[in-house]
Amino acid sequence: MTLSQLKKHFSESVSEIYTDSESVFIFQIFAEDILELNHFQQRQSTDLELSDEKINQFQQIISELKTGKPYLQILGETEFYGMKIFIDENVLIPRPETEELLEIAIQRISNLKSQISNPRILDIGTGSGIIPLVLKKYFPESEVSSVDFSEKALVTAKKNADFHKLDINFIHADYLSFDLNKNFDVIISNPPYIGIDEENKIADSVKEFEPKIALFSPTSDALIFYRKIAEDSKKHLNKNGLLFLEINQKLGPETLELYNDFSHSELIKDLSGNDRFIFGVK
Numbered sequence: 001m002t003l004s005q006l007k008k009h010f011s012e013s014v015s016e017i018y019t020d021s022e023s024v025f026i027f028q029i030f031a032e033d034i035l036e037l038n039h040f041q042q043r044q045s046t047d048l049e050l051s052d053e054k055i056n057q058f059q060q061i062i063s064e065l066k067t068g069k070p071y072l073q074i075l076g077e078t079e080f081y082g083m084k085i086f087i088d089e090n091v092l093i094p095r096p097e098t099e100e101l102l103e104i105a106i107q108r109i110s111n112l113k114s115q116i117s118n119p120r121i122l123d124i125g126t127g128s129g130i131i132p133l134v135l136k137k138y139f140p141e142s143e144v145s146s147v148d149f150s151e152k153a154l155v156t157a158k159k160n161a162d163f164h165k166l167d168i169n170f171i172h173a174d175y176l177s178f179d180l181n182k183n184f185d186v187i188i189s190n191p192p193y194i195g196i197d198e199e200n201k202i203a204d205s206v207k208e209f210e211p212k213i214a215l216f217s218p219t220s221d222a223l224i225f226y227r228k229i230a231e232d233s234k235k236h237l238n239k240n241g242l243l244f245l246e247i248n249q250k251l252g253p254e255t256l257e258l259y260n261d262f263s264h265s266e267l268i269k270d271l272s273g274n275d276r277f278i279f280g281v282k
C-alpha cells in the first residue's frame with residue numbers, strides 16, 4: 001500500500017466520525033509521528049510503499065478512533081502554550097480556554113512581580129500539569145504548588161514536569177477537605193465545574209474517555225470548589241493577592257458573587273464570547 005492509498009483508506013474508515021478536512025488533519029499528525037515525515041514531505045511522498053508494520057500501526061489507530069476515543073489521547077501528547085505535554089486517559093485533554101486563562105494570568109502576575117519578586121502560587125486541580133508548568137516556566141523565581149486528588153493524574157503531571165525540568169510542589173489531596181497551611185500570592189484553578197446531576201447533558205465522547213473526576217463536581221453543587229476557594233482566599237490569599245478561575249459559562253454571575261469581598265473581581269469572557277473566567281484582587 002502506498003502513502004496516498006493509506007490516506008484514502010484512513011479517510012474512508014473514519015468518515016462516520018470526522019469530516020474530510022478533519023480526517024486529513026488527523027492523518028497528517030499520525031503520519032508525522034509514525035512515518036517521521038513532515039506535512040511537506042508527506043505531499044512529496046505519495047507513492048511511498050509502506051511496510052506491513054506501519055500499515056498495522058495505522059490500522060490500530062483507525063480501530064481506536066472508531067470507538068470515539070479522542071485522537072490526542074491516542075497520540076499521547078499535545079501542545080499547550082508552546083510546550084509539549086504528555087496526556088493519557090487519566091487527565092483532562094488541555095482546552096484552548098485554559099490557554100486564555102494563562103494568558104490573562106501571566107499578564108497580571110507580571111504586574112504583581114514588580115512588588116513581589118518570587119510569588120507563591122497555588123493551583124487547584126493539576127490534571128496534566130499545564131497550569132503549574134506554564135506558570136513556573138514564565139516565572140522561574142515563583143514557588144508553585146499544585147494539588148490533585150487523582151494519583152494517576154499526578155503521575156502524568158510529574159512526567160511533564162520532569163520532561164520540562166520544572167520544579168513544582170505536587171500535593172496529593174482532596175482539596176475539598178484540605179487545610180492550607182500557608183499563604184499564597186496567587187490562587188489559580190480550573191476545577192471540575194459540572195454538577196453530577198448534569199452528567200446526562202455531556203457528550204458521550206467526553207464522558208466516556210476523559211476522567212469523570214476532572215469533569216464533575218462530587219455533588220449536585222457545581223460551585224462546590226469555588227465556595228472552598230472563596231473560603232480559603234479569606235485566610236490564605238495575601239492582601240492584593242490575585243485569583244484566576246476558569247468557570248462554568250452558565251454560572252458566571254453566581255460564581256462571581258462568591259468573591260464580592262475582594263477589592264476587585266470581574267467576569268471575563270472567552271474568545272467565543274462566553275463568561276469563562278474570574279479575575280480577582282483581594
Ligand SMILES: C[S@@+](CC[C@H](N)C(=O)[O-])C[C@H]1O[C@@H](n2cnc3c(N)ncnc32)[C@H](O)[C@@H]1O
Pocket residue numbers: 091092093094095098124125126127128129130131147148149150153173174175176190191192193213214215
Ligand atoms: C477540569 S480538570 C483541570 C485539569 C487541568 N488543570 C487543566 O486545566 O487541564 C480538574 C482537575 O481537578 C482534579 N480534582 C477533582 N476533584 C478534586 C479534589 N477533590 N481535590 C483535588 N483535585 C481534584 C481532577 O483530578 C482534575 O485533574
